[in-house]
Amino acid sequence: MKLTLLGTGNAMATRCYNTCFALRSGAACFLVDAGGGNGVLRQLELAQLPAESIEGMFITHGHTDHILGAVWIVRKMAELMKKGVYVGEFVIRCHQEAAEMLNTFCKMTLAPAQLRFVGSGIRIQPIAEGDEFETLGMRIRVFDILSTKAKQFGFSAMLPGGKQLTCLGDEPYNPAADARAEGSDWLLSEAFCLHADRERFHPYEKHHSTARDAGRMAEALGVKNLVLYHTEDKTLATRRERYAAEAKEAFSGRVFVPDDLETIELE
Ligand SMILES: [Zn+2]
Numbered sequence: 001m002k003l004t005l006l007g008t009g010n011a012m013a014t015r016c017y018n019t020c021f022a023l024r025s026g027a028a029c030f031l032v033d034a035g036g037g038n039g040v041l042r043q044l045e046l047a048q049l050p051a052e053s054i055e056g057m058f059i060t061h062g063h064t065d066h067i068l069g070a071v072w073i074v075r076k077m078a079e080l081m082k083k084g085v086y087v088g089e090f091v092i093r094c095h096q097e098a099a100e101m102l103n104t105f106c107k108m109t110l111a112p113a114q115l116r117f118v119g120s121g122i123r124i125q126p127i128a129e130g131d132e133f134e135t136l137g138m139r140i141r142v143f144d145i146l147s148t149k150a151k152q153f154g155f156s157a158m159l160p161g162g163k164q165l166t167c168l169g170d171e172p173y174n175p176a177a178d179a180r181a182e183g184s185d186w187l188l189s190e191a192f193c194l195h196a197d198r199e200r201f202h203p204y205e206k207h208h209s210t211a212r213d214a215g216r217m218a219e220a221l222g223v224k225n226l227v228l229y230h231t232e233d234k235t236l237a238t239r240r241e242r243y244a245a246e247a248k249e250a251f252s253g254r255v256f257v258p259d260d261l262e263t264i265e266l267e
Contacts, residue, residue, distance in 0.1 A: 001023060001160060002266060004022045005258045007260055008260050011064060017040070018035035018069070022044075023157070023165075028136055031054050032058050032167065033059055033067075034057070035066070040069035052086055057093070058093050059102070061147070063150055067098060070092065074118060078117040086121075091125050095128070099124050141155060142155045143156070145173075159185075163266065163267075164183070164185050166181040166184040168187070171208065184221065186223075189229075192210065195211065197210075214228055215251035216250040219252060228243055
């Protein structure tokens with residue numbers, strides 16, 4: 001199993017794409033979020049992930065930088081289905097509110113020739129906290145991250161080799177959430193900026209955290225590998241080195257601060 005980051009930026013990032021990623025097994029992949037628009041199609045092309053290879057999709061929440069790209073995925077899938085290139089059903093899983101939003105966006109923005117596949121080939125499937133499903137040989141369990149901004153789901157995936165990967169979405173870990181993140185082999189966490197840059201980027205006002213916070217949280221959870229994403233885009237040249245160094249001040253595991261289109265082997 002591999003993880004390819006299609007985007008690593010926060011909502012207003014313009015120098016990298018909004019945070020979204022693909023979990024990959026062989027030639028197939030599972031998409032998590034889609035960023036804010038048509039750029040997701042470019043990122044998939046650059047990552048050499050043809051849309052035909054996407055087995056399914058999960059959307060964490062209904063904010064612009066995560067859900068609007070999903071309209072483009074629906075449009076792309078509809079076109080592939082029309083041509084007979086995509087075979088089988090394409091399922092997009094998300095919580096009820098996000099499902100209603102995506103349905104509405106599709107109805108308002110897609111042409112009838114595309115829209116006719118929504119509900120007939122493309123299924124927008126509402127899921128509830130604690131629901132589980134299988135994809136790419138992984139067992140995925142979703143949980144409510146208990147956001148105070150907008151309802152958001154994260155998930156824990158049991159990988160085929162028995163390792164656990166937990167995605168916390170785009171907000172700091174909430175100990176009250178039923179995340180079961182303790183001891184995760186892989187933890188995907190937002191880090192809006194460096195603690196050293198908090199006066200410049202104001203992470204806490206936006207309910208986000210810093211690389212140092214993420215490192216402390218990962219250490220407390222006994223995590224083995226920490227992946228940081230959903231960052232500001234003003235320090236990309238030094239992001240990998242400086243974010244990792246700050247997270248490692250408190251964290252004894254491995255830290256990854258990937259760039260867009262980077263692939264990490266989930267060993
Ligand atoms: Zn976001």
